[in-house]
Amino acid sequence: MKGKIKICFLTLSIFIIGFGVGLGIKLLYELKTFKPYTWDGNDPIVLNCYGEEFSELQMIRAIDYWVLRGHNIAFYEHSPPEMVCEQTDLEGMIILRKGNRRSLGESTLALTTRRTTGLIIKSAEIFYQPGSFNLDLINEHELGHAFGFSHVEEVGHIMHPLYHKMGTRFWIP
Secondary structure, rough: OOOOOOOHHHHHHHHHHHHHHHHHHHHHHHHHHOOOEOOOOOEEEEEOOOOOOOHHHHHHHHHHHOOOOOOOOOOOEOOOOOHHHHOOOOOOOOEEOOHHHHHHOOOOEEEEEEEEOEEEEEEEEEEOOHHHHHOOOHHHHHHHHHHHOOOOEEEEEOOOOOOOOOOOOOOOO
16 A cells, blocks of 8 residues: 555656646746747637727727738627627637736736647737727737737837837847
8 A cells, every 4th residue: 555655646746847847848938939829820810808998990000010010810800799708718819808907917008818739829818907908009019929929128129028118110039
């Protein structure tokens, strides 16, 4: 009996260590790579589940920004059905949602999360502080994350992590 417990403990320990090492390698890769993730070849659909007050013009401008740089979307739906917006992790979708100070933090204007399998993006959700979608370049920046780009610490780059240092320029470091 004692031998079986040791084997189980050893197996569990090896699994936990292996999982931790694998996760560490993935995180290190993300930190060292500007664009670690990509969509699976199909253009994503953008759904406005934030609400009618979300600026359609601002999002179209942000989409155009990325289309000019070779990243397409299938289409943008400004008023999707409520039943669609109630779901999460819709494969092939970038969903725009309302966030709040409690879930995003005091100084975070917006936050993009991606669901991935390996290095393939399956879905993304962008959470905005109320009204922050109206700020210049926020939608472009967050769509950049939804397309798989990381932050770039270059003043004037669209992917700069600090809003006051963002600009309209985009280059691959």
